[in-house]
Amino acid sequence: MKEDIARRREAILEAVVDCYIDSARPVGSRVIARKMGLSSATIRNVMQDLEEEGFIMQPHTSAGRVPTEKGYRYYVDSLMRLRRLTEAQKRNIDSEYAFKMKSLEDLLAKTSHIISMVTGCAGVVLLPKTEYSHFRHIELVSISRNKILVLLVAGSGIAKDFIIDTDYYIDSDTLDRITKFLNDSSYDMTLDEIKDHLEARLRAERDYSYKIIEQARNIMSSVLMSHIESKLYIDGASHILVQPEFSDARRIKAIIEFLEDKERMLELLLGDVREIGTRILIGSESRVRSLNDMSIITSGYRIKDNIIGRVGVIGPTRMSYEKVVPIVNFLADTLTGMLRELEV
Amino acid sequence: MKEDIARRREAILEAVVDCYIDSARPVGSRVIARKMGLSSATIRNVMQDLEEEGFIMQPHTSAGRVPTEKGYRYYVDSLMRLRRLTEAQKRNIDSEYAFKMKSLEDLLAKTSHIISMVTGCAGVVLLPKTEYSHFRHIELVSISRNKILVLLVAGSGIAKDFIIDTDYYIDSDTLDRITKFLNDSSYDMTLDEIKDHLEARLRAERDYSYKIIEQARNIMSSVLMSHIESKLYIDGASHILVQPEFSDARRIKAIIEFLEDKERMLELLLGDVREIGTRILIGSESRVRSLNDMSIITSGYRIKDNIIGRVGVIGPTRMSYEKVVPIVNFLADTLTGMLRELEV
DNA sequence: AATTAGCACTCTTAACTTGAGAGTGCTAAC
DNA sequence: GTTAGCACTCTCAAGTTAAGAGTGCTAATT
Numbered sequence: 149m150k151e152d153i154a155r156r157r158e159a160i161l162e163a164v165v166d167c168y169i170d171s172a173r174p175v176g177s178r179v180i181a182r183k184m185g186l187s188s189a190t191i192r193n194v195m196q197d198l199e200e201e202g203f204i205m206q207p208h209t210s211a212g213r214v215p216t217e218k219g220y221r222y223y224v225d226s227l228m229r230l231r232r233l234t235e236a237q238k239r240n241i242d243s244e245y246a247f248k249m250k251s252l253e254d255l256l257a258k259t260s261h262i263i264s265m266v267t268g269c270a271g272v273v274l275l276p277k278t279e280y281s282h283f284r285h286i287e288l289v290s291i292s293r294n295k296i297l298v299l300l301v302a303g304s305g306i307a308k309d310f311i312i313d314t315d316y317y318i319d320s321d322t323l324d325r326i327t328k329f330l331n332d333s334s335y336d337m338t339l340d341e342i343k344d345h346l347e348a349r350l351r352a353e354r355d356y357s358y359k360i361i362e363q364a365r366n367i368m369s370s371v372l373m374s375h376i377e378s379k380l381y382i383d384g385a386s387h388i389l390v391q392p393e394f395s396d397a398r399r400i401k402a403i404i405e406f407l408e409d410k411e412r413m414l415e416l417l418l419g420d421v422r423e424i425g426t427r428i429l430i431g432s433e434s435r436v437r438s439l440n441d442m443s444i445i446t447s448g449y450r451i452k453d454n455i456i457g458r459v460g461v462i463g464p465t466r467m468s469y470e471k472v473v474p475i476v477n478f479l480a481d482t483l484t485g486m487l488r489e490l491e492v
Numbered sequence: 493m494k495e496d497i498a499r500r501r502e503a504i505l506e507a508v509v510d511c512y513i514d515s516a517r518p519v520g521s522r523v524i525a526r527k528m529g530l531s532s533a534t535i536r537n538v539m540q541d542l543e544e545e546g547f548i549m550q551p552h553t554s555a556g557r558v559p560t561e562k563g564y565r566y567y568v569d570s571l572m573r574l575r576r577l578t579e580a581q582k583r584n585i586d587s588e589y590a591f592k593m594k595s596l597e598d599l600l601a602k603t604s605h606i607i608s609m610v611t612g613c614a615g616v617v618l619l620p621k622t623e624y625s626h627f628r629h630i631e632l633v634s635i636s637r638n639k640i641l642v643l644l645v646a647g648s649g650i651a652k653d654f655i656i657d658t659d660y661y662i663d664s665d666t667l668d669r670i671t672k673f674l675n676d677s678s679y680d681m682t683l684d685e686i687k688d689h690l691e692a693r694l695r696a697e698r699d700y701s702y703k704i705i706e707q708a709r710n711i712m713s714s715v716l717m718s719h720i721e722s723k724l725y726i727d728g729a730s731h732i733l734v735q736p737e738f739s740d741a742r743r744i745k746a747i748i749e750f751l752e753d754k755e756r757m758l759e760l761l762l763g764d765v766r767e768i769g770t771r772i773l774i775g776s777e778s779r780v781r782s783l784n785d786m787s788i789i790t791s792g793y794r795i796k797d798n799i800i801g802r803v804g805v806i807g808p809t810r811m812s813y814e815k816v817v818p819i820v821n822f823l824a825d826t827l828t829g830m831l832r833e834l835e836v
Numbered sequence: 837a838a839t840t841a842g843c844a845c846t847c848t849t850a851a852c853t854t855g856a857g858a859g860t861g862c863t864a865a866c
Numbered sequence: 867g868t869t870a871g872c873a874c875t876c877t878c879a880a881g882t883t884a885a886g887a888g889t890g891c892t893a894a895t896t
Contacts, residue, residue: 250655250721251652251653251654251655254654284633284635285631287629287631287643289628289629289645292833297645297651299631299651299653301635301643307641307643307653308595309596309597309643309645309651310594310595310598311593311594311595377594383752384752385748385752386745386748386749386752389741389745389748390745394741396741397733397738397739397740397741397744400741400744401730401733404729404733404748405730408727408729408730489636
């Protein structure tokens, strides 16, 4: 008996959320009454209970109900039924990936594009600092008297380039030998390990001259200092603007502003880089003011069982979680697969 | 006599444009009358003439006048008085650049950020394909059986990385020798020149084994094929959204959509990469629908007297050209200066 | 005891009305 | 050639109204 009632409450909450998600307007008791074969008065009674418990609310007396964050949370945790991707969607995604990707950067940018296309939300791909990934190759190219271009290749073909300053000129021959030394001594270590062991290795070293070792030390510490930055790919922000909740220009401005603020975006997304599985933040759970009625869904992608980054979406709280969550997961898997192909 | 009248007409046009730019609303005859010490009736007469000739227009009977594109064009070409940057602005820019830039990419991204901050428009920096720039160094890193990571360094520290497929496995020793061969044979040539001369050089080569030359040929043609893509840095799109003309959500959406469409943006900006000096496109001159009442101002930045890219803004047609044009030019110069520092 | 019909009530929304204000074009006077 | 004056037009914001949607409560029904 009691369980039946509980189940009905859930069904009604689910119906409210579903309806609201695809109509974008408060749902009244009649709509649900029709769906459930009960009278609207009965539904109203249940709705009153749900409202008291904070799952739904009325924007004003005599409007229908709208899910609260608590309502969405319950829906996401217990009620929604994830929808498998349609064959058409999969084909669509595959065909987008079919264009040859020339670099990791291309691949990630493309992914954020695809994800925004398929979900209608803003697509986000995060590639965190490579501190934890494996050192594969370093190359030093002298580009002026006291500037050296460092090309750093980590596992799985992630390459970064940056410029460091040196105090004095290093001739190309010396540079070659430093390069060789660094490559030989650090292969397959993580940057963290390199940091820890470099000093000892330098001191133990006998094959190279003092001068070379000294310079290698300087260069490598510059490399470690200029900790390689996280990268963020965002695409399709314009998609979310078609939603009726963004008819207010000021809201739009706030959102676009936030999406453009790389620093704060990183802060937000880096928070749970290593989290396993799907992460769903609803509305204020993100603790970001301007993302008040936005939700964030991300999933980790991996290289060799290590989560190295996140892919996901940012969209209105009123997004189709049932549809978007599986897509985000699918793309995290796809990306993981593509990275495996590159793997050493 | 006649000249005096002509001059007055210009002064009135200028006043209309100036007023409209900073008030965002149609300019009436009274406002201008006060400024010029003439009666509003007189001004009205002149305005009627200007309207007949298409320099200004009325949004509706009994509103003030608004500049047409033709009016803006005349203003920009003949009337405006560029404003020097204030010391505060210069200091502001310098301090933004003070943070150490780790790579060319950082530098360009930073520049687009700065330009958007200072102008209140969306900042744009274009780095075109490096076809024309000088080859400095190539590095090949094997990352799997048949994938090679190519690191390509062009003049001034522009580095690009991308992955190419090979038909068969190349051992690391051979790879080193191919690398050496390519570096020796192509130093300081442009990719175009390399394309033209590679074949001849390969045939003439005697120092390396047939196999190495054959593989070098394959790799290099892959490098040339996967023509390195243009890059585009856009920042501060949200700034332009505060302008009153963007109170309509649909317009906002159209603009954001266009700014996110890298392909079309490139098409638009690549059109006049090599154009010398400042380029100003007003409204429909850009031939892009969704940029109907937007203007684009760009200026080329150089390395060794060659224009290698463009920096500029996209903002509402009603932007302060007098203020923005000098800023764009200033940043083009600053960027040129910074690149000279990196120069070999 | 749970469900439902019925009804009064509330609140939003869109359409219409209205009046003030801004600005014009024209004419006649300076 | 310039200006004062005036009738006219159009927008914009404020106010009014009526329709519609949806509620909460009460009383009747199962």
